[in-house]
Amino acid sequence: MASLQLHLLPLSTGPCLPSSRFRRSPVRSSTERQALFNRIAPVYDNLNDLLSLGQHRIWKRMAVSWSGAKKGDSVLDLCCGSGDLAFLLSEKVGSSGKVIGLDFSKEQLSVASSRQKLMSKAFYTNIEWVEGDAIDLPFSDGHFDAITMGYGLRNVVDKHKAMQDMFRVSKAGSRVSILDFNKSTNPVIAFTQELMIDNVVVPVASGFGLAEDYKYLKSSIREFLTGRELEELALDVGFSNARYYEIGGSLMGNLVATR
Numbered sequence: 299m300a301s302l303q304l305h306l307l308p309l310s311t312g313p314c315l316p317s318s319r320f321r322r323s324p325v326r327s328s329t330e331r332q333a334l335f336n337r338i339a340p341v342y343d344n345l346n347d348l349l350s351l352g353q354h355r356i357w358k359r360m361a362v363s364w365s366g367a368k369k370g371d372s373v374l375d376l377c378c379g380s381g382d383l384a385f386l387l388s389e390k391v392g393s394s395g396k397v398i399g400l401d402f403s404k405e406q407l408s409v410a411s412s413r414q415k416l417m418s419k420a421f422y423t424n425i426e427w428v429e430g431d432a433i434d435l436p437f438s439d440g441h442f443d444a445i446t447m448g449y450g451l452r453n454v455v456d457k458h459k460a461m462q463d464m465f466r467v468s469k470a471g472s473r474v475s476i477l478d479f480n481k482s483t484n485p486v487i488a489f490t491q492e493l494m495i496d497n498v499v500v501p502v503a504s505g506f507g508l509a510e511d512y513k514y515l516k517s518s519i520r521e522f523l524t525g526r527e528l529e530e531l532a533l534d535v536g537f538s539n540a541r542y543y544e545i546g547g548s549l550m551g552n553l554v555a556t557r
């Protein structure tokens with residue numbers, strides 16, 4: 299059971315920071331990332347289960363709980379991939395609710411749709427899969443009661459634009475819950491993460507011919523934002539408050555922002 303470590307960082311206050319602060323030149327373009335997730339789609343779920351010893355499912359349940367999604371809600375799972383969080387949201391909102399899973403990878407959405415067809419529970423029919431870009435959401439302002447984003451923001455090139463659009467499409471008083479790897483300021487945590495990626499994750503992925511794709515994990519975490527920076531980003535685009543929680547032994551983190 300992953301130890302739940304709540305490090306409540308004080309709310310970031312102070313002046314809004316220039317959005318350029320949140321933009322770093324990406325190692326890979328959006329198109330290259332799209333191709334990467336199309337490539338790994340067939341083995342993505344199984345490798346997540348194997349490499350995290352199933353723990354990622356606990357972290358995803360936490361992210362969905364933090365979103366505040368409830369019966370009858372209309373919710374969005376952004377960068378839904380193969381649908382893990384969308385299926386959890388579907389259980390939360392039930393048959394009277396609606397879940398939209400959005401992703402720009404056709405192959406990931408194909409896996410999600412196939413999984414949905416194999417699911418026996420009736421309420422899973424409340425999920426709609428949408429091919430789209432997280433930085434240009436095809437939804438009206440104030441549309442969603444809750445938004446989740448599991449291991450997506452780190453992979454979006456323009457994180458500021460993605461956060462702006464999440465703000466735009468969320469209802470007043472609603473929450474966004476963003477789960478990802480934790481870019482820790484603690485060198486021991488950072489070292490442990492990279493040690494496991496280099497010595498376990500990449501060697502296992504190489505068995506599937508995907509070593510280069512899983513090596514990207516390390517650079518993407520290095521390029522990511524710290525918990526404090528994620529809080530500042532949320533406040534910068536207009537969320538009224540933002541708190542970042544380190545989980546999974548501080549290897550992972552979850553931002554909860556309220557509109």
Ligand SMILES: C/C(=C\Cc1cc(O)c2ccccc2c1O)CCC[C@H](C)CCC[C@H](C)CCCC(C)C
Nearest residue numbers: 346349350351353354449491494495511512514515
């Ligand atoms: C669900 C997880 C990662 C999803 C994921 C996100 C990405 O951005 C990727 C990019 C490129 C390739 C793959 C992914 C990807 O799978 C987290 C768990 C799965 C990880 C692959 C495993 C990482 C291991 C951790 C560093 C340590 C796990 C400790 C655990 C308690 C054993």
Ligand SMILES: C[S@@+](CC[C@H](N)C(=O)[O-])C[C@H]1O[C@@H](n2cnc3c(N)ncnc32)[C@H](O)[C@@H]1O
Nearest residue numbers: 335377378379401402403406431432448449453
């Ligand atoms: C690591 S997967 C996460 C999938 C799922 N949320 C989960 O937790 O397992 C990241 C997903 O983000 C998607 N993605 C990355 N950038 C995107 C963008 N700009 N717009 C839409 N989807 C994007 C990828 O296609 C991929 O399916």
